[in-house]
Amino acid sequence: MIRAATSADLPLAHELWREFGAEVADAPWRDPDQDEELEEIDRLVAEGVVLLADEDGIAFGGMTGTRVAELRGLYVRPRARSAGLAGELTREFVARVREAGAEVVEVDVLADNDGARAAYQRWGFTPVELRLAAPVPELERRLAPAAGPTFGAVHVQTDDLGAVERAVAKALPRFGRSAGTSVTGPHNGWVAVHDELCDREPETLQRLAQELSYSLPAVTLALGVERGAVVRYCLYDRGGAVDEYLSVPEFYGALPPGDVVALGSNPTVVSRLTGADARRVREVARTANSPADLPPAEQLVRDIAGVIGIELPE
Numbered sequence: 001m002i003r004a005a006t007s008a009d010l011p012l013a014h015e016l017w018r019e020f021g022a023e024v025a026d027a028p029w030r031d032p033d034q035d036e037e038l039e040e041i042d043r044l045v046a047e048g049v050v051l052l053a054d055e056d057g058i059a060f061g062g063m064t065g066t067r068v069a070e071l072r073g074l075y076v077r078p079r080a081r082s083a084g085l086a087g088e089l090t091r092e093f094v095a096r097v098r099e100a101g102a103e104v105v106e107v108d109v110l111a112d113n114d115g116a117r118a119a120y121q122r123w124g125f126t127p128v129e130l131r132l133a134a135p136v137p138e139l140e141r142r143l144a145p146a147a148g149p150t151f152g153a154v155h156v157q158t159d160d161l162g163a164v165e166r167a168v169a170k171a172l173p174r175f176g177r178s179a180g181t182s183v184t185g186p187h188n189g190w191v192a193v194h195d196e197l198c199d200r201e202p203e204t205l206q207r208l209a210q211e212l213s214y215s216l217p218a219v220t221l222a223l224g225v226e227r228g229a230v231v232r233y234c235l236y237d238r239g240g241a242v243d244e245y246l247s248v249p250e251f252y253g254a255l256p257p258g259d260v261v262a263l264g265s266n267p268t269v270v271s272r273l274t275g276a277d278a279r280r281v282r283e284v285a286r287t288a289n290s291p292a293d294l295p296p297a298e299q300l301v302r303d304i305a306g307v308i309g310i311e312l313p314e
Contacts, residue, residue, distance in 0.1 A: 070107065074090060152224015153222075154192070155190045220236045229297055243270060247300060
């Protein structure tokens with residue numbers, strides 16, 4: 001039998017809510033607040049709605065605005081479950097707050113309380129807000145500004161070192177050539193081009209890779225680390241961009257979903273143009289929402305280079 005609690009029922013109401021607290025633990029970082037909740041039950045007996053189902057269940061809450069009510073607590077003892085008491089308590093609560101003007105009822109539930117979430121959803125509750133939590137050390141680690149080194153090189157798929165040297169000498173003056181340029185190799189069928197300007201400007205590195213791919217013509221790869229945090233590669237074939245990868249696609253800001261997908265590696269293309277094992281490319285060239293979810297950038301760039309067969313300087 002569902003009844004409205006009176007002051008004489010407060011000991012039972014307190015007992016039921018203590019049992020709920022023992023069964024459904026709050027988030028471990030929150031201060032204990034059961035005393036405040038019991039005081040709230042005391043207040044709601046006089047000002048809101050506190051309902052009891054004989055000795056076995058409790059529901060309480062009240063109006064939080066002119067049109068909104070909140071179901072603050074709902075609990076049924078294990079021995080009385082599967083008899084529909086939770087639904088009966090909630091139905092009576094809804095009837096009473098409707099008389100008070102409620103058009104909507106809200107309820108909070110812990111994300112890991114699967115049983116309660118399933119019941120609420122079955123009754124018609126749908127998510128409105130999502131409260132997220134993160135430990136402070138984790139936030140500090142993930143939000144720390146990326147201030148590491150930016151570096152990279154162009155790798156040309158050829159054994160003709162002289163041809164690459166001539167193409168580099170022709171192309172670099174148009175980019176504002178710096179004093180430090182080296183062309184080395186071949187190693188595993190790749191010639192590497194390192195330049196001081198391109199090393200610190202990823203956009204210039206990509207332009208050089210595209211220019212060399214077109215002028216030689218050849219498959220080229222611009223591969224490097226940006227801000228010590230993310231790895232990017234751009235793969236070109238005869239001057240055309242065929243694949244681009246950024247280890248954290250939204251590192252520089254939010255992107256449309258299609259652009260996020262486009263910045264993931266295409267193992268099939270990489271395998272076809274470089275001979276790399278597509279399965280290994282898929283395993284290594286992963287993307288994530290944060291650099292913290294991937295290997296350190298300097299390790300990741302070496303892993304990717306190793307899969308493709310490129311040698312990076314120590």
